[in-house]
Amino acid sequence: xxxxxxxxxxxxxxVAVAALxxxxxxxxxxxxxxxxxxxxxxxxxxxxxxxxxxxxxxxCPTQACAQWRETIREKLAEGWTxxxxxxxxxxxxxxxxxxxxxxxxxxxxxxxLPPLAILAGAYILLRAYxxxxxxxxxxxxxxxxxxxDPYVARLEEELRRRES
Amino acid sequence: MNEESTSAAETERRPRWGAILAWAFVIGLLAVxxxxxxxxxxxxxxxxxxxxxFTLTTFDGREIAVRxxxxxxxxxxxxxxxxxPCEQEAAELEQAYRMYKDQGVVFLGVNYVDTETEARxxxxxxxxxxxxxxxxxxxISQAFRIRGVPETYVVGPDGELVAVRIGPYExxxxxxxxxxxxxxx
Numbered sequence: 001x002x003x004x005x006x007x008x009x010x011x012x013x014x015v016a017v018a019a020l021x022x023x024x025x026x027x028x029x030x031x032x033x034x035x036x037x038x039x040x041x042x043x044x045x046x047x048x049x050x051x052x053x054x055x056x057x058x059x060c061p062t063q064a065c066a067q068w069r070e071t072i073r074e075k076l077a078e079g080w081t082x083x084x085x086x087x088x089x090x091x092x093x094x095x096x097x098x099x100x101x102x103x104x105x106x107x108x109x110x111x112x113l114p115p116l117a118i119l120a121g122a123y124i125l126l127r128a129y130x131x132x133x134x135x136x137x138x139x140x141x142x143x144x145x146x147x148x149d150p151y152v153a154r155l156e157e158e159l160r161r162r163e164s
Numbered sequence: 165m166n167e168e169s170t171s172a173a174e175t176e177r178r179p180r181w182g183a184i185l186a187w188a189f190v191i192g193l194l195a196v197x198x199x200x201x202x203x204x205x206x207x208x209x210x211x212x213x214x215x216x217x218f219t220l221t222t223f224d225g226r227e228i229a230v231r232x233x234x235x236x237x238x239x240x241x242x243x244x245x246x247x248x249p250c251e252q253e254a255a256e257l258e259q260a261y262r263m264y265k266d267q268g269v270v271f272l273g274v275n276y277v278d279t280e281t282e283a284r285x286x287x288x289x290x291x292x293x294x295x296x297x298x299x300x301x302x303x304i305s306q307a308f309r310i311r312g313v314p315e316t317y318v319v320g321p322d323g324e325l326v327a328v329r330i331g332p333y334e335x336x337x338x339x340x341x342x343x344x345x346x347x348x349x
Binding site: 049050051062063064067068070071090091092093094096106109113120 | 186193196244245246277278279281282298300301302303306312
């Protein structure tokens with residue numbers, strides 16, 4: 001009897017542990033609880049609702065935006081990834097919901113113009129700087145001759161007249 | 165000295181391609197921005213214009229192409245579940261649909277920037293049975309250049325817009341009067 005108990009006791013313990021594991025929510029298969037507001041806002045801050053222009057979804061106070069955040073929560077709970085959720089919103093409402101527009105069509109201007117403007121500005125500055133450096137050198141190399149300056153000539157003539 | 169002045173004159177006469185390209189780019193950019201600005205300032209499409217061609221995929225999966233509805237009066241209502249003014253006309257639109265569905269009048273609901281769960285709950289709350297579907301990618305609302313919801317567009321049998329309503333209808337009588345006018349045309 002004691003021998004049987006010795007061999008069957010670990011089996012009971014194992015079964016009990018397995019039952020506890022199966023019963024506990026952490027051990028359950030599928031969604032791992034409700035995603036927190038922070039989890040939702042990580043994605044929401046990358047989206048804009050077309051109704052409330054210029055207000056990111058994570059701070060937008062309207063009912064429409066609250067519904068969108070709830071949709072994000074539902075999708076996260078279903079195990080969707082960040083990219084899948086963003087793509088869902090693009091499919092539903094268009095690419096304009098994205099905070100960072102995809103580089104297609106006229107959107108590419110957003111990516112090309114700022115670097116172009118910086119390059120153009122740097123080029124203009126460089127040319128201006130070269131111009132500034134050249135001007136004083138040229139002025140030093142060829143100073144205007146006092147004899148050629150009509151003002152100096154008139155001044156000297158006036159002085160001579162007064163001395164005489 | 166003569167050679168120097170000749171080369172300087174040649175330099176001045178030579179076209180400055182860099183400047184020309186820069187100006188062409190700036191003018192092109194301004195043109196693009198101007199077109200965008202003009203488009204954004206345009207209001208909704210008006211009475212007398214042809215209805216934009218679109219296909220609505222309803223919540224139950226049907227595809228309704230507006231071009232297939234030629235010869236019928238079509239009432240297109242833009243709405244959203246989060247839109248309080250839309251609630252004012254929701255029941256009346258359903259009543260009007262039931263009144264006119266056997267007289268060659270088609271009602272279409274375009275659900276604007278909404279979530280499907282909330283949209284379905286709204287339709288259930290107001291007992292809406294006429295075809296409704298989401299404005300996928302906001303393409304339909306952009307084609308109509310709507311400014312908000314609710315907005316209702318009534319299309320005559322020839323495909324021309326005969327009435328545009330910005331904001332909710334106040335009563336069933338108002339909807340009926342608009343539909344009757346469209347049927348007479």
